[in-house]
Amino acid sequence: MPYESNTNHDDDHSQPDPVDEAFVAYLKALDAGGDDSREEFVQRFPELRSQLSELLDAADLIEQLAGGTSRDLKRDPGANTRGVAATGIAMDDLDATLPVTPVPGEDAGPKLPFEMGDYVLERVLGRGGMGVVYLARQKNLDRPVAVKMIRSGMLAGSDEIKRFSAEAKAAARLKHPNIVGVHHFGLEGGHYYFSMDFVAGSDLSKIVDSGPLDPRHAARYVRDVALAIHHAHERGLLHRDLKPANVLIDENDQIHVTDFGLAKQVDAESSLTNSGAAIGTPNYMAPEQANGDHSQTCRQSDVYSLGAILFALITGRPPFVTDSVMQTLLQVIHKPAPSLRSMSDAPEDLETIVAKCLTKDPAERYPSAEALADDLERFLKGRPITALPRTRLQRCVDFLCDVPLFAVLLGRRSIHPTDAHERFQSLMLLSGFTATLVLSAAFFGSHLLNDRMPSQPKIAGGPIGDAYDRLASGLAERLGQSIDRKVETLQTEGSVENLEHLVSGDVDLAILQASAVRGEQVSVIAPLYYEALHVLARSESRIENLSQVEGTRVAIGGRRSGSQLAAHMLFESFHLDEKKIDITYQPLSIAQRDPKTSVVIACIARGSESIRAVLTSKAFRLLSIDQAVEISLDHPTFRPLQIRVDDYGDVGLPAEGISTIGTTAFLATRSNAPDSLVTAVLKALYEDGALLPGMISRQHAAEWQGLALHRAARAFYESE
Numbered sequence: 001m002p003y004e005s006n007t008n009h010d011d012d013h014s015q016p017d018p019v020d021e022a023f024v025a026y027l028k029a030l031d032a033g034g035d036d037s038r039e040e041f042v043q044r045f046p047e048l049r050s051q052l053s054e055l056l057d058a059a060d061l062i063e064q065l066a067g068g069t070s071r072d073l074k075r076d077p078g079a080n081t082r083g084v085a086a087t088g089i090a091m092d093d094l095d096a097t098l099p100v101t102p103v104p105g106e107d108a109g110p111k112l113p114f115e116m117g118d119y120v121l122e123r124v125l126g127r128g129g130m131g132v133v134y135l136a137r138q139k140n141l142d143r144p145v146a147v148k149m150i151r152s153g154m155l156a157g158s159d160e161i162k163r164f165s166a167e168a169k170a171a172a173r174l175k176h177p178n179i180v181g182v183h184h185f186g187l188e189g190g191h192y193y194f195s196m197d198f199v200a201g202s203d204l205s206k207i208v209d210s211g212p213l214d215p216r217h218a219a220r221y222v223r224d225v226a227l228a229i230h231h232a233h234e235r236g237l238l239h240r241d242l243k244p245a246n247v248l249i250d251e252n253d254q255i256h257v258t259d260f261g262l263a264k265q266v267d268a269e270s271s272l273t274n275s276g277a278a279i280g281t282p283n284y285m286a287p288e289q290a291n292g293d294h295s296q297t298c299r300q301s302d303v304y305s306l307g308a309i310l311f312a313l314i315t316g317r318p319p320f321v322t323d324s325v326m327q328t329l330l331q332v333i334h335k336p337a338p339s340l341r342s343m344s345d346a347p348e349d350l351e352t353i354v355a356k357c358l359t360k361d362p363a364e365r366y367p368s369a370e371a372l373a374d375d376l377e378r379f380l381k382g383r384p385i386t387a388l389p390r391t392r393l394q395r396c397v398d399f400l401c402d403v404p405l406f407a408v409l410l411g412r413r414s415i416h417p418t419d420a421h422e423r424f425q426s427l428m429l430l431s432g433f434t435a436t437l438v439l440s441a442a443f444f445g446s447h448l449l450n451d452r453m454p455s456q457p458k459i460a461g462g463p464i465g466d467a468y469d470r471l472a473s474g475l476a477e478r479l480g481q482s483i484d485r486k487v488e489t490l491q492t493e494g495s496v497e498n499l500e501h502l503v504s505g506d507v508d509l510a511i512l513q514a515s516a517v518r519g520e521q522v523s524v525i526a527p528l529y530y531e532a533l534h535v536l537a538r539s540e541s542r543i544e545n546l547s548q549v550e551g552t553r554v555a556i557g558g559r560r561s562g563s564q565l566a567a568h569m570l571f572e573s574f575h576l577d578e579k580k581i582d583i584t585y586q587p588l589s590i591a592q593r594d595p596k597t598s599v600v601i602a603c604i605a606r607g608s609e610s611i612r613a614v615l616t617s618k619a620f621r622l623l624s625i626d627q628a629v630e631i632s633l634d635h636p637t638f639r640p641l642q643i644r645v646d647d648y649g650d651v652g653l654p655a656e657g658i659s660t661i662g663t664t665a666f667l668a669t670r671s672n673a674p675d676s677l678v679t680a681v682l683k684a685l686y687e688d689g690a691l692l693p694g695m696i697s698r699q700h701a702a703e704w705q706g707l708a709l710h711r712a713a714r715a716f717y718e719s720e
Contacts (some may be wrong), residue, residue: 117188119147119195127151130160135198138183144200145183149193159547159574159627161192168194170237170260178228180248180258199256204244208312215346218313219376221247221255226306226373228257233299233369240297242305243284244312282328283318284308287360290332292635300362303372307357307365314350315343319358326706329636336360349379352389453676458488460498460510463558463587467605467692468494468511468665471528474691475509475667478684494561502670508677513562513603514637514664515569523671523710525678526685527696532641532662533566534611536588536600536620543598545623546574552598553582555591563587563603566663569638570601573631592619599623603663606647607693615651624659631661638663666707675712682716 112134114121121134125146136147150164165185172182172194185194204221207213213221225247229239239246241262248256286304288296312318319338320331337358340351353375359365366372366387375385459476462468469491476487490507492498495516502510503521513531517524537543543552557563564585571578584597591600592614600620604611614620625631628640641662645653667685669678685691686698702717709717 116147116193117186119145121147131164136195138195144198145195146180146198147193147195149191157626162575164192164194167260171196171258173235173237174232174260176228176231178224178255178257179231180256196258197256199248199250199258201248201250203249204247204255204309204313207249208244208316208318212316212344213313215314215344215350216380218310219350219379221249221313222306222310223373223376223380224255225257225309226303226369226376228255229302229306230368230370230373232257232260233302238297238299239302239305240289241281242302242309243281244309247309282325282332283320284312285329285332286362287333288362290329292637296362298362299368300365303357303365303369304362306369306372307354310350311337311340311354311358314340314346314354317343324706326636330706330708333360347379348389349385352387353379353385355390356387452674453483453485453680454508454674456486456488457483457509457677458490458507460490460492460501460507462492462494462498462511464491466610467529467608468492468498471691472511475681475684478688478691479681482684483680492560493558494563496562496565497560500560502668505670508669508673509681510668512666512668513565514666515565515635516562517666517668517708521671522668522708523673523713524707525667525669525681525710525713526701527704527707528665528667529605529692529695530639530641530662531562531603531665532606532643533570533625533638533660534600534602534604534608534643535623535625535660536602536611536614537623538598539618539621541598543623546570546599546625547576549599550576550580551582553584553594553596554599554601555584555586555588555594555597556601557585557587557603559585561587562663563601566603566638567601569635570625570631570661573627573634588614605665605692605694606641606643612648612651615648615653618652622653622658625661626659628659628661669710671710673710675715678710678712679716682713 110116110121112121112123116136118139119136120139121136123135125133125135127133130151131148132151134147134149136145137143138145150160152160168182168185171180172185175181180197180199183195183197186192225242229242232239237260239257239260239262241259242257246257246259248258250256282290284305286297286301288298289301308319320328320335322328322331337355340346340354341348353372357365357372366375371386375387378385457479459472461470461472469489472489476489480487490501492501495511495513498507498510498512499516499518499522501507502512503519509525511528512522535546541552543549554567556567568578571581584591584594586594586597588600588602588604588610591597602608602611615622622643628638632638632640638661641660643653643658643660645655645657647653667681669681682698690697698717
């Protein structure tokens with residue numbers, strides 16, 4: 001089957017959605033002064049009754065919360081603004097009034113001032129990855145408002161529209177003096193927008209940038225933010241992107257919380273995620289969010305962010321600041337937050353409040369944003385707070401656990417120790433106290449005892465003939481020659497099974513997909529190569545993208561493979577209900593022979609012979625994943641990747657290749673593995689050339705300093 005570009009797929013209206021056509025016809029009839037009631041309109045389309053009712057109910061939600069309903073759509077025929085819920089309305093049926101700029105930039109959008117229905121857009125207030133916000137004047141009420149529009153305009157995809165609609169719905173449900181209110185959600189000339197309160201003033205990010213704030217002033221700000229967030233929590237919404245930039249300060253020095261683009265319905269399976277480059281800010285993100293475990297996100301996750309904002313206001317910087325997003329995420333997950341008073345002269349009570357907010361375990365934080373606000377109010381009034389400071393012994397244990405030497409002894413990870421920890425370690429090693437000498441002797445004695453080469457090392461690979469199996473076999477041969485011992489390989493289903501064997505001690509080395517590298521017992525030896533997520537649709541099927549797989553059979557690899565891990569994360573990013581998908585745990589070799597299987601998902605190295613054979617047979621075709629950037633931000637183990645024409649030769653791929661997401665295959669071992677084994681493995685891996693085409697070189701592997709590397713691997717790369 002010949003390939004077509006994604007643009008052609010998106011712009012193909014040869015088969016318009018009948019629901020969209022019916023709804024657009026209704027809008028036109030209303031604008032023309034038609035007399036049909038909502039009930040009469042629905043009865044005219046009995047076969048579409050359910051879908052149309054759902055569409056109008058969605059419109060009702062926005063308009064009811066903003067002061068009207070979709071039943072009030074009939075109004076002045078001269079008005080263009082249509083208050084509707086975000087749906088996939090066919091844009092060819094609407095007159096375009098705003099120009100479309102192909103590449104978003106500083107000059108993207110209409111020439112200002114620009115009249116749009118009841119609004120006159122006057123100037124740009126801000127731009128994000130998905131939207132642009134204008135200062136506008138609402139003509140009929142003669143008041144300033146902020147108007148947010150999808151940045152890509154009529155080019156917006158259905159996912160963008162759904163996320164944009166979700167943001168408007170989330171904010172419109174909230175009525176609180178310290179939350180920016182939404183007035184109207186609409187569609188104008190093919191462009192979705194919603195209007196909201198205009199807050200003249202600044203935001204907390206500018207305060208943080210300008211330097212530390214008076215602690216009492218900072219406490220008042222965060223107290224008010226906490227009360228606003230408690231209002232959202234009480235109505236079933238988590239914010240999930242609290243940061244200084246999303247807290248506006250008006251001319252009366254009052255706060256207003258904005259940007260509910262990442263809001264999540266409490267107890268719902270799928271979250272309301274925003275479009276663009278941000279899914280949350282690592283510096284202010286709770287550990288459970290940074291770890292990608294969305295099921296653990298809760299009210300205490302927002303409490304953590306409130307504590308991080310208070311920390312930043314008082315110190316002039318967030319709790320964790322590094323040179324890269326990955327390093328920041330690792331510190332948020334593993335490293336205790338610094339003490340507030342180690343960076344400022346704040347009162348002890350505020351240090352206690354911040355420490356309670358920033359603890360790693362959500363159960364140890366304040367149970368609600370209201371409880372945090374109550375403690376801040378107690379502080380401001382000079383009354384005793386409810387939070388208890390950590391004892392001197394607890395603080396001492398926390399400090400020692402981050403000293404690299406003690407971290408090794410305790411089997412914990414030490415992520416970028418501070419100068420104080422390194423100085424303490426140096427003083428401890430140089431001191432003449434007997435206890436220090438005993439500890440040092442015990443450490444080195446234990447290290448020498450454990451640093452024994454296994455008599456017969458074992459490597460967990462993968463299914464017979466795949467990249468994991470071939471790499472494991474090649475490494476076993478080289479390592480065996482190097483250490484003059486027999487090295488065995490174990491054939492498995494893939495990453496999940498390999499992790500089980502590694503943790504249980506059945507093998508010494510294992511090849512793991514990035515999402516399977518988990519637990520403090522596991523350390524990385526080397527990044528090996530990039531794997532691409534291949535989404536293959538049967539040629540005769542009408543499936544053009546992953547969002548269409550509900551109701552079909554999808555094969556995602558074996559139950560203990562890395563492919564199924566990647567597939568489940570992909571379903572989550574596409575907001576797919578797995579209960580509506582006939583998921584089969586079959587590898588590609590079996591799934592391709594099952595005529596009922598419509599889609600196969602395989603996470604495998606580019607250029608795979610098995611993928612090449614399937615594409616050559618024309619039985620399946622590759623689908624693009626156009627949301628690669630958003631998905632890779634959703635799941636840090638993913639990265640945008642391109643399947644090139646030369647990866648598979650003459651199989652009909654488009655010249656520009658296929659957009660997808662990729663992950664990394666790692667060679668891993670246990671954290672307590674002997675240094676001698678790790679060093680010997682690394683020498684065997686690099687000294688005689690690459691074991692596989694596209695393998696990551698030693699020079700490039702040495703740049704991956706954010707990994708949980710085995711101590712011997714880190715020393716090996718630092719010697720480069």
